[in-house]
Amino acid sequence: NDGATAAEVPYDWAIESELGIRSTPRPGIDLQAALFRNDFDQQVVVGSVAGGNLPLALGEALYQGAELAGRIEFGTLLGWQHNVYTRVAYQWLPTARVESAFEAVSNGALVGEEGNRLPFAPKHLLTLGVGYAHPAGFSGEVELVYTSEQYSDFANTEEPTANGLAGEIDDYTIVNLALNYRVPGTGWTVFGTIKNVFDKEYIADRTRGILPGVPRLYQAGVQYRF
Numbered sequence: 001n002d003g004a005t006a007a008e009v010p011y012d013w014a015i016e017s018e019l020g021i022r023s024t025p026r027p028g029i030d031l032q033a034a035l036f037r038n039d040f041d042q043q044v045v046v047g048s049v050a051g052g053n054l055p056l057a058l059g060e061a062l063y064q065g066a067e068l069a070g071r072i073e074f075g076t077l078l079g080w081q082h083n084v085y086t087r088v089a090y091q092w093l094p095t096a097r098v099e100s101a102f103e104a105v106s107n108g109a110l111v112g113e114e115g116n117r118l119p120f121a122p123k124h125l126l127t128l129g130v131g132y133a134h135p136a137g138f139s140g141e142v143e144l145v146y147t148s149e150q151y152s153d154f155a156n157t158e159e160p161t162a163n164g165l166a167g168e169i170d171d172y173t174i175v176n177l178a179l180n181y182r183v184p185g186t187g188w189t190v191f192g193t194i195k196n197v198f199d200k201e202y203i204a205d206r207t208r209g210i211l212p213g214v215p216r217l218y219q220a221g222v223q224y225r226f
Helices: 074-078
Strands: 014-026 029-046 056-073 083-098 102-104 124-133 138-147 172-182 188-195 203-205 217-224
Touching: 056 074, 074 083
Parallel strands: none
Antiparallel strands: 014 029, 029 056, 056 083, 056 102, 083 124, 124 138, 138 172, 172 188, 188 217
């Protein structure tokens, strides 16, 4: 326990601005783009637990960047019965900055320095998918998910510490696979997925020590839509 109750943690507020556009230049092509700026006067942020308490701290923070997304359906675009498609989603976060030193909720100590990058705020996030849908109801997709490097504490510690509570988290890429069969004329769909196909080992979190990412995971099931 960090010694603070929910009632003692001030509510944070922010001025959030976003400018975006959506376009379908022709059937089968959907595009989206947005610029955003989130200026927090008092944001509650989680860092590492290196100080011995739950690492809640609050202070001024600024996030700004861009998001891009798109999907191309080649079946629609080219008049094919067999639909091949690709989709992409990308977030660029060049600014995730401490605007004033954060104050630990537990004891009021100042953590981080003005100008440091906020913890757990990777600069690049990318999801890329390529799929195929057969007219008979079969479909499949391969998905690539990339997360760039990120800091795990307010001090922006780069070298890993012996206890694993601080240090930069390296970038990582995982690949997922999904297969589906939609039974024609019914609401039933049979599906199967493999997460992290190549069983990539990576660090997902350091808040309470090194937390590894999800290993290869198999899932299967059925779904019915009324």
